[in-house]
Amino acid sequence: MSCVKRIVCLANSRKFAGRCIAGKEVRPEGFGAWVRPVSARSTTELSRDERRYRDGKDPKILDIMDVGLREPAPHGYQMENHLIDAVRGYRKVGELPWDRIGALLDEPETLWTNESSSRFGCNDRVAAAQAAGLNWSLAVRSHPYSRMNPQFNREPLKAVLAAAGIAYVFLGHELGARSDDPACYLAGKVQYDCLARTAQFHAGLERVREGMARYRLALMCAEKEPLECHRGILVSRHLEAAGITVCHILADGSLESHAEAMQRLRAQLKLPESDLFRTPEEVLEDAYRMQGERIAYETA
Numbered sequence: 001m002s003c004v005k006r007i008v009c010l011a012n013s014r015k016f017a018g019r020c021i022a023g024k025e026v027r028p029e030g031f032g033a034w035v036r037p038v039s040a041r042s043t044t045e046l047s048r049d050e051r052r053y054r055d056g057k058d059p060k061i062l063d064i065m066d067v068g069l070r071e072p073a074p075h076g077y078q079m080e081n082h083l084i085d086a087v088r089g090y091r092k093v094g095e096l097p098w099d100r101i102g103a104l105l106d107e108p109e110t111l112w113t114n115e116s117s118s119r120f121g122c123n124d125r126v127a128a129a130q131a132a133g134l135n136w137s138l139a140v141r142s143h144p145y146s147r148m149n150p151q152f153n154r155e156p157l158k159a160v161l162a163a164a165g166i167a168y169v170f171l172g173h174e175l176g177a178r179s180d181d182p183a184c185y186l187a188g189k190v191q192y193d194c195l196a197r198t199a200q201f202h203a204g205l206e207r208v209r210e211g212m213a214r215y216r217l218a219l220m221c222a223e224k225e226p227l228e229c230h231r232g233i234l235v236s237r238h239l240e241a242a243g244i245t246v247c248h249i250l251a252d253g254s255l256e257s258h259a260e261a262m263q264r265l266r267a268q269l270k271l272p273e274s275d276l277f278r279t280p281e282e283v284l285e286d287a288y289r290m291q292g293e294r295i296a297y298e299t300a
Contacts, residue, residue: 002070002085007035008096009063018045021059022080024104031104034080037067050086064094106216174204177230178297188299192234192292205238224251227265233291265291
């Protein structure tokens, strides 16, 4: 149903042949959710006529404006999209003072995970991270280098993320899937339970917890599927156990809670939710163990 939302403009950037404009809703009690007016085109950019005020000017950063919208149009991780009502268009009603920018900051409670495996290079990974509102990326690969995908080596990836305003921190020593401790191996294969008991691993979890108090974080590794990666089977497991909610950004940009991912894993392993001999918690424990044995790092 058509409506008018009052938003403060926080983005006006080039997108294909048009522009992308977005901001936060202005409410009597403060600022609300993000709103991005989009067109009905497959690429969603706004044309000149769809994005300008009646006097022909473009919205500027911190403009407060009334925007005509037809209906919500969520797309993957872009839940803020709304189809624009081109007839009503934009109307400027004021400007937000610069000293009020602090009131627009987000303080998320959810930790996100993302992968660096990509069909399209680095740019689509940056876009996914930006869409989730991230500002810090924590790499949990033990060895942050790849012969097959050198664009995801530590140095070039750090530079690409920095250009997008996202800081890169390497935590491969603390939260990586490999270990320098021989006690964490059995018959040449890493044992996740042993790795999770090390002081180094606990230090990594604590660094994540401390970082979440100040930033919105994503854990990155090389595998795009969280069920095939230690960030899902090892790291996310223990973050959730510590009371931290984890949400996975999948390869298509959709979101999956860690609980949903574990339901998917149980189905893949053909395990019941429970049985006569096991509680749901014990079944989940078996699922973690079985998948960990399958994907854990193994020496040559």
